[in-house]
Amino acid sequence: MKTIYNFLFILSVLCLVAFVLLANIYDSDFVKYFDIQTIKSIQGLEQPILTTIMKFFSYIGDTIQVIIISIIILVILYKVFHQRVELILFTIVLVGSTTLNVLLKTFFQRERPIFYQMVIEESFSFPSGHSMAALSLYGIISFLLWRHIPKQSGRIVLITVSAIFILVIGISRIYLGVHYPSDIVGAYLISGFWLMFTIWGFINIRERSLRKDRTAVNDSPQ
16 A cells, blocks of 8 residues: 555656646747647547537536536535545645646746637636646546445446546647647646645545554553
8 A cells, every 4th residue: 555655656746747847848849849730630620519529528627617516526525425534635636726727827828829719718828727627626536436436347437437527628628729739738747746646645644643543542541
């Protein structure tokens, strides 16, 4: 178990390092070429039914919908699974991710793509807020619900559905013309860092608390 926790910390640091590197080169010719070619490829798939699907996924990634989903999950965690302490973790992940996104967008002030846009967005582009929220929300949902799903098949469904939502919400922002692919990649990296680092910190604090409780019980007079 300790090995898994250490791996979680290392992976979070790697995500942070990768984000910093991307943040320093997203304006380079190589990344610009990657962005343009990827946008052309994805928008080249445009079809009425696909546009409807992409607008739907983009819609559920909007702030209001994320708040509604978060409230539903909070109620489930509290009323159904009685996870009171985990509510704090859930809130820290979501609020922290949102705060990070606002700060980073304000710092980098990258303009939106000037290509074909199917929807209008007025805020800055890097990193993608929808993608950060998606990874944070569905990532923490998967972590918290995992142990309450006894069957392996149920866990596979949980991870698969979460991964689909995370990926398609990100792709939808490229398809709709409001983000560069590097915005999406950057969002996944920094949100992945925050999610894994917060989970790692939460687990460590909980383990220390449990060890103290066990020590107190063992030291108490019999």
